Amino acid sequence: MATQTAKPIIQASLLTRLNKRYGTLPYYVIILIYALIAAVPILWMFLTSIRPQEDVYSIPLQYVPSQFLGLEQYFRVFEDRPYFLYTWNSLIISGITTILCLILGTPAGYGLARGGFRAANYVLIGMLGFRLFPPIALLPSFYLVFYKLGLLDQLTALIIANTYFNLPIAIFLLRGFFRDIPVDLEEAARVDGCTRMGAFYRVILKLAAPGIAAASIMIFLFTWNEFVFAITLAGSSPESTVLAVGITHFIGDTLIAWPFISAAGVVTGIPALIFVLFFQKYIISGLVAGSVKE
Incomplete structure (x- = not known):
């Protein structure tokens, strides 16, 4: 012992x-x-x-390109495919999905954290249970519903599907942040004359800024990288194709254009990286603004 x-x-x-x-x-x-x-x-x-196609299949493997092509293949990506349109579609879908999840998830997370009813945990588990289903298992149901509604090959279909799958995650994350905020701060605001909604908007939301920023980053990245719904529900029309699906257009029957796929992959990662770096500042500032002096 x-x-x-x-x-x-x-x-x-x-x-x-x-x-x-x-x-x-x-x-x-x-x-x-x-x-x-x-x-x-x-x-x-x-x-x-930035390397020639021949280097990809060379044996032994060449770690250093035999010829640096610069941005030539990047220009070819945008010339051969409407990648500006694909980028715009991805930004629209990811941005609207993130906004909808925050608008719906913020009051839902606050209600589950401060509601005080016993079934709150069961409601949260029930919502997360729907998210545990693999997307491909629910794909036939979504396809039939959107087919009946005439929403196939439209951005609206992807926004609805991504909101359905990401909203439970947003509620779960925001509920945890709301629970960590001391109730005394909210009660002090109400003593000073704020209503419950006033205390929520003036105090709670400011203190929950790191949680909202973290939730927005996760929702945006999940939606930005989503592929199964994008290629099935809206992948047959260029007007509704997103970047994740556009990369597959360089896969042919007899040849896979790896340099073009890599160039498209680099282009696809840049907007997501900018989004994360932009909201990272808000996470840090939210942590500092939400600190409580002892």
Whole structure:
């Protein structure tokens, strides 16, 4: 028994000595190693996008392109396919879906966090249960419904489908953030004369800014990268095709144009990266603004 209790003490003292000697250097080294490993596929995709088609199938594998083509294949991507239209469609679907999920999920998450009724957890589990179904299992039902409504090959169909699958995630995330906000702050605002809705808009929403930003990033990325619904419900018309589906147009019967697919992949990742970097500022500012001084 004494040996078992001594092990955690020895480990804790060892970590303490390492922390005093090296500070936070080991943590930065681990993060750097992870960042380098995560950057390898992105770097390889970029190198593939600027190399000739012959280099992709060369044996042995050529890590350095035999010829750097620059942005030639990027221009070809936009010349051969209406990628500006695909990008616009993806932005419209992802943006509207994110806004709808936040508009519907914010009051729902607040109600489940502050409602005080016993069935709140069961309601949340029920909503998440629908999200646990794989999208392809519900695809026939969505297809038949949208066919009857005349919404196939329209952006509206993808907005409805993505909102259906992402709304439970938004409610779950926002409920957790609302529960972490002290009730005393809301009660203090009501004592000062605010109504419940006034306290919600003036106090709770400001403190929940990090949660709203995090939820918006997740919803946007899930919608931006969604493929199954995009190719089935709206993939046969250029007016409703999104970037994730447009990449598959470079897959032929006898040849896969990997350099063009890689170039399209780089182009597809840029708007999502900009969105994440833009909202990252709001996450940090929301954490600072929502802090409570003791």
